Amino acid sequence: MLKLENVTLGYGKHTVLSGINLEVAPGELLGIIGPNGSGKSTLIKGICHLLTLKSGRVLIDGRDAAGMGRSELACLVAVVPQIAALPESFTGFEIVLMGRTPHLGLLRYESRSDFDIAWQAMEITKTQPFAERRVGELSSGERQRLTIARALTQEPKLILLDEPTSHLDINYQIETLDLVKGLCQEQNLATVAALHDLNLAAQYCDRLIMLNRGGIHAEGSPKEVITAQHIKAVYGAEVCVYPHPFNALPATLIIPGDGRSPSFKKGDCQPFLLSSNS
Amino acid sequence: MMSFNPPSATTMPLPETTPAYSLRWRTRLYSIAGLALLLGVVMVVASAVGSTHIPIGTIWGVLLSRLPFVDIIPAWPAATETIIVDIRLPRVVLAGLVGAALAVAGATYQGLFRNPLADPYLIGVAQGAALGAVVGFLLPSSVAGLSLIPALAFFGGLLAVAVVYSIARVGKTLPVTTLILAGVALGAFLASITSYLMITSGDRLHGIISWLMGRFSLSNWGQVWVIVAPSVIGVVFIWLHARPLNVMQLDEEQAQQLGINVERVKLILLVAATLITAAAVSFVGTIGFVGIIIPHAVRLIWGPDHRFLLPLTTLAGANFLILADTAARTVLAPTEIPVGVITAFFGAPFFLYLLRQKKRAVF
Numbered sequence A: 001m002l003k004l005e006n007v008t009l010g011y012g013k014h015t016v017l018s019g020i021n022l023e024v025a026p027g028e029l030l031g032i033i034g035p036n037g038s039g040k041s042t043l044i045k046g047i048c049h050l051l052t053l054k055s056g057r058v059l060i061d062g063r064d065a066a067g068m069g070r071s072e073l074a075c076l077v078a079v080v081p082q083i084a085a086l087p088e089s090f091t092g093f094e095i096v097l098m099g100r101t102p103h104l105g106l107l108r109y110e111s112r113s114d115f116d117i118a119w120q121a122m123e124i125t126k127t128q129p130f131a132e133r134r135v136g137e138l139s140s141g142e143r144q145r146l147t148i149a150r151a152l153t154q155e156p157k158l159i160l161l162d163e164p165t166s167h168l169d170i171n172y173q174i175e176t177l178d179l180v181k182g183l184c185q186e187q188n189l190a191t192v193a194a195l196h197d198l199n200l201a202a203q204y205c206d207r208l209i210m211l212n213r214g215g216i217h218a219e220g221s222p223k224e225v226i227t228a229q230h231i232k233a234v235y236g237a238e239v240c241v242y243p244h245p246f247n248a249l250p251a252t253l254i255i256p257g258d259g260r261s262p263s264f265k266k267g268d269c270q271p272f273l274l275s276s277n278s
Numbered sequence B: 001m002m003s004f005n006p007p008s009a010t011t012m013p014l015p016e017t018t019p020a021y022s023l024r025w026r027t028r029l030y031s032i033a034g035l036a037l038l039l040g041v042v043m044v045v046a047s048a049v050g051s052t053h054i055p056i057g058t059i060w061g062v063l064l065s066r067l068p069f070v071d072i073i074p075a076w077p078a079a080t081e082t083i084i085v086d087i088r089l090p091r092v093v094l095a096g097l098v099g100a101a102l103a104v105a106g107a108t109y110q111g112l113f114r115n116p117l118a119d120p121y122l123i124g125v126a127q128g129a130a131l132g133a134v135v136g137f138l139l140p141s142s143v144a145g146l147s148l149i150p151a152l153a154f155f156g157g158l159l160a161v162a163v164v165y166s167i168a169r170v171g172k173t174l175p176v177t178t179l180i181l182a183g184v185a186l187g188a189f190l191a192s193i194t195s196y197l198m199i200t201s202g203d204r205l206h207g208i209i210s211w212l213m214g215r216f217s218l219s220n221w222g223q224v225w226v227i228v229a230p231s232v233i234g235v236v237f238i239w240l241h242a243r244p245l246n247v248m249q250l251d252e253e254q255a256q257q258l259g260i261n262v263e264r265v266k267l268i269l270l271v272a273a274t275l276i277t278a279a280a281v282s283f284v285g286t287i288g289f290v291g292i293i294i295p296h297a298v299r300l301i302w303g304p305d306h307r308f309l310l311p312l313t314t315l316a317g318a319n320f321l322i323l324a325d326t327a328a329r330t331v332l333a334p335t336e337i338p339v340g341v342i343t344a345f346f347g348a349p350f351f352l353y354l355l356r357q358k359k360r361a362v363f
Helices: A040-047 A070-076 A092-103 A112-124 A140-153 A170-186 A198-204 A228-235 A270-277 B019-048 B056-066 B078-113 B125-138 B145-168 B176-199 B202-213 B221-240 B242-247 B252-257 B262-284 B290-302 B306-330 B339-357
Strands: A002-011 A014-024 A029-033 A055-060 A077-080 A158-162 A190-194 A207-212 A215-220 A239-243 A250-254
Touching: A002 A040, A014 A040, A014 A190, A014 A215, A029 A040, A029 A170, A029 A198, A040 A158, A040 A190, A070 A077, A070 A092, A077 A140, A077 B252, A092 A112, A092 A140, A092 B242, A112 A140, A140 A170, A158 A170, A170 A190, A170 A198, A198 A250, A207 A228, A215 A228, A228 A239, B019 B056, B019 B078, B019 B290, B019 B306, B056 B078, B078 B176, B078 B221, B078 B242, B078 B262, B078 B290, B078 B306, B125 B145, B125 B176, B125 B202, B125 B262, B145 B176, B145 B262, B176 B202, B202 B339, B221 B242, B221 B262, B221 B306, B242 B252, B242 B262, B242 B306, B252 B262, B290 B306, B290 B339, B306 B339
Parallel strands: A029 A190, A029 A207, A077 A158, A158 A190
Antiparallel strands: A002 A014, A002 A055, A207 A215, A239 A250
């Protein structure tokens, strides 16, 4: 569905990422992790052509994205930004309906089927109660779900999410990613999510790519990518990585740097895991 | 009336469509028809009011007799017909055109810049037009200075925006903030030259001040025919871009991700809005307040969707300026008040009233 061939991205003369190769299949959720400034958002912008590639190709559905017009691209790729700035006086339904834009010409108004597609997207994302509310009255979690509904209304084949949970409380983080995961599987959408929370990335993504210093540091299943060694190498942080008690996926626990727990020895996590299980 | 009750998300059966949304569409369409009807009434009434009062029936008679295939034996003196057709009607039509153009240009700039403080004069068109007009006033009358004023004002306005545009352009993109800052700076520069010329203008100062405040006292059909083409073309182009303008209210990145060619839309709207503003001010001067208050008032009453906001603004602007000009020539008759004084004096309290009524996000 999505294929990046030797992609190099940057701003002006400054190169952020180089030689990126990756592939995402329909129904697959690929997570992009890496420290701040490692190029997660830059990669998302490169895929949806908000940023022109310095070299390489982005293939969507086998076609080069560089040769597509804006609206053609928007029929295939939807983006959910970190915090979507939404004009406060528009209603929820008006915002979601904007997702039909790439499918409509300058002279065409939305037809009944466009309304139905938007309304259905609001049902899936459970945002129908906000249809007649002004966006200014909604919480950030509710707005995030509206943005996802708008992305669905585009009827894309690929959804890109740029840190969709970074401003949400834990309940909304779970709710949002449950929704994304479900959509990805049920609608067979190729999904790429830049995430900064390693635990969310491990729980929800089928495959992970860890970016560091302008390239891919590690790639593979969450178990292969999220290890104490990789995190130490890329983030420079000491952490413990355990198998999650419910599903054995890697769970990352932080260790305070100032030695606030004197009885605790760095790199020796096993006893703690056992005691918490007993 | 149907009302939309947010259904509980879990037990919700999928309705055929969204009732409240189509209801709002219908209300807005009726409002457009209503304002268009009102415009007709306002034009007739405005033609009736004045130093000589003319009965409404006579106005209708004169108008109908002008239509092809209509035979009405005039039951009115020829002088009355002259007053209606050659004096009042061109003035009313010109006021309507200028009001529509300024209001829709204001709505466009506000939408384009996502800034409620924007008005048609924000990026230098008024200051450029004013300088052009003042130069026209100061030219010796032997070079036909007075008849050149509208052309100098029109091209002065366009030139000022063209300069602002080329300064603000960065590569292939046009950052909106840079555009506004460049417009404000160049506007101040041009205004300082205008002020200097005014001080040294001697006995022509009165004419200049009256142009700057705006007046319709010199209206004739020739002026109407000159500005009708650019105004209609510009307004139609703007109407066509209502949906892109809606999507651009998100922000430029999201608009691009939704398939809008943001830079192209910005350029088209900027050119169209500047053109109709320059055309509007060329004959009648820089009438203030219409371009900022009418779009806001319409937004407060009918909501922010540009597909309705733009047509409603066009009609409301025309209605408002015809009424304001009628007041300008009748309140202190035979003295005329500059119409810009009227627009602010009556428009501002009405707008403040609307603001108090709806204590919610306007923009």
